[in-house]
Amino acid sequence: MEMKPASDKFEHDHSDGSASNEHSPSGMEARSVDTKKTLRQMDYRVIPIVTLLYLLSFLDRGNIGNAKVQGMEEDLKLTGNRYNLAYTVFFFPYALLELPANLLLKKLRPSIWLPAIMVAWGLVTTLTGIVKSYNGLLVIRVMLGVAEAGQYPGCAYYLTMWYAPQDLGLRQGMFFSAAALAGSFSGLLAYALAQMDGVGGLAGWRWIFIIEGIVTVVIGVAAFFLITDSPDKATFLTPDQRAWATHRVQTRGEEWNGQKAQEIDSDTFKWKYVGRAFTDWQIWLGILVDWACTCTIYGMSAFLPSIVANLGYDGNQANLLTIPVYATACILTIVLSYLSDRFQKRSIFVIFLLCIELVGYVLTMIGSSQLINGLSYAGVFISTAACYPAFVLTITWVLSNLAPTYKRASGTAVLVGLGNLAGAMAPNFYSSETAPEYLMGHGLEIMMVSLGLISATVMRFLYKKQNKKRQELVANGISYTADELADMGDRAPTYQYKL
Structure with missing residues (x-):
């Protein structure tokens, strides 16, 4: 089943059951919906706020790398592997709590859950600026991991509530480009805030945490009023636009043999959908591909300023030299995500x-x-710039192949949660004892990227094999009810995996 681009107009015909009358006032006659205009309206209201949320979350978890070269290492006596451990402990609660966080998002609604956790991690970031000891730093990093746990998988899943798979690559790319933008902005902002050294009797590195944390809290409060839960609740869309957007997500925007697609997305919670997320081969292979990207993302987030500093630059210069690396990554993420949507290909780009x-x-x-x-x-410039678009297209690829909705919510959390264990591994690839060459760290990164490359190739092969098998089954005739197909989700014989 090939994906077809959205037509410019959608005829909202209630007689076929494709959109319920609750999305249309009094079941009025079919109206023409400009689909491109509707997508733009959704983009203007959905993408900026989730992008800003992720920019601040990545900034607040990664600024420890900038603070390290601005005097934090000396002030808190981060000798030996203490810095590595302080960076690492964030990821244990972060990975462990992502699945329950995504289930809570479904129960509490995105407009409540996402702003609430944003305010929480903003407060924790602010408090990081007043820690007095290494032990205090460990505690505050664990608290930050708890507070941020639901942010990325929550936003990634939230986008699947608004966009069909063929529209998702660019939107996930724009959203995740915030991580690269945060890396670039982090170096510049850290350089500026470090000039506050001595203000209020505080060291410059402390102001990095305090100012960035306060900004996060303020925007988190505003987010309560800016986030809309789903297309069917979007007051900025007309009733027919809401019906079209809801129907498009439920049916993945596809047609089967020239007919409107059967709705394949059950919104009923069942624990078996959570179980399927843990037993699905595509999620486990996806985690290995995720690690190939995430190890670089977090390894460089923690050590890129130090790696550059060891090339003969001081702390300020090292932070500034990280800016072009992340700026390039940001641009590549958006451009390649657009091209991936344009050609409806994920695996080749990954x-x-x-x-x-x-x-x-x-x-x-x-x-x-x-x-x-x-x-x-x-070399680190090339690797870092490539890993960001590779990561977002990997997540988009796997998410596009998960159904029904609660399996996708659970699968997103499992994929991102276990994928983020790379954040616990990667900073420990590098240590001060191996500076300035860091050969062991670079060698381990090569191993992880090679493993991910093999896994991505195997995923593509298995997807193609399964699609061919299902096409043959459908050609020979199948006898399932609509409810049975919806319950099977991506296991249904009519479901075709995206390549």
């Missing part, structure tokens, strides 16, 4: 980007071993 990421690390290894600083910087 595999290509993992190959580029691998090349970057090989160049870094050569530059580090031969003490060629320019080559080392070019």
Whole structure:
């Protein structure tokens, strides 16, 4: 079943049951919906706020890397592997709590849950600026992991409530580009805030946490009034636009043999959908692909300023030199996500980007071993710029192949939650004892990217094999009710995986 682009107009015909009368006043006659205009209206109201939420969350968890080179390491006596451990402990509660957080999002509604946890992690970030000891830093990082646990999987799942799979790549790309933007903005902001050194009797690195945390709290409060739960509750859309958007998500925006698609998204909660998320091969292979990207994202978030500083630059210069790396990653994420939607391909882009990421690390290894600083910087530049679009397209690829809705919510949390365990691994790839070459860290990154590349290739092969088998089943005739197909979700014989 090939994905077809949205037509410019959607005839809202209630007689076929494709959209219920509750989305239309008094069951009025069919009206023409400009689908491109509707998508733009949704983009204007949905994408900016989730992007801002993620930018601030990534900024607040990653600013410890900037603070480290601005004096935090000396003030808190982060000797040996203490910094690595302080960075790592964030990810244990962060990964563990993502599944219950996504289930709570469904129960409490996005407009309540997402702003609430944002205010919580903003307060924790602010308090990080007043920690007095290494033990205090460990406690505050654990608290930050608890507070932020539901943010990324919640926003990623929230977007699937608004967009069909063929529209999702660009929107996930714009949303996740905030992570790269945060990396770029973090270096510039850290440089500026570090100039407050001595204000109020506080060191410059402390102001990095305090100011960024306060900004997060303020925007979190505003988010209570800015987030709309789903298309059927969107007052900025007309009744027919709401019906079209809801129907498009429920049917994945597809047609089958020229007919309107059967609704394949059951919104009824059953524990078996959660169980399916833990036993689905595509999620486990997706986690390995995720690790190939996430190890680089968090390894560089924690150590890129230090890696650059060890090339012979001071703390301020090192932070500034991270800006072009993340700016490039941000641009590539948006452009390649757009192209992925344009050509309706995910796997080819993911595999290509993992190959580029691998090349970057090989160049870094050569530059580090031969003490060629320019080559080392070019290598981490290439790897970091490639991993961001690779990550977002991996998440989009897997999410597009999960149904029904509670399996997708659970699968998103499992994929992102266990994927984020790479955040606990990657910072420990690097240590001060292996500076300035960091050969062990770069070598371990090469191993993870290679594992992800193999997994992505296997996923593509298995998806194609399963699609062909299902096409043959449908051609020979099937006898399932609409409810049975909806309950099976992505296991239904009529369901075709996205490549």
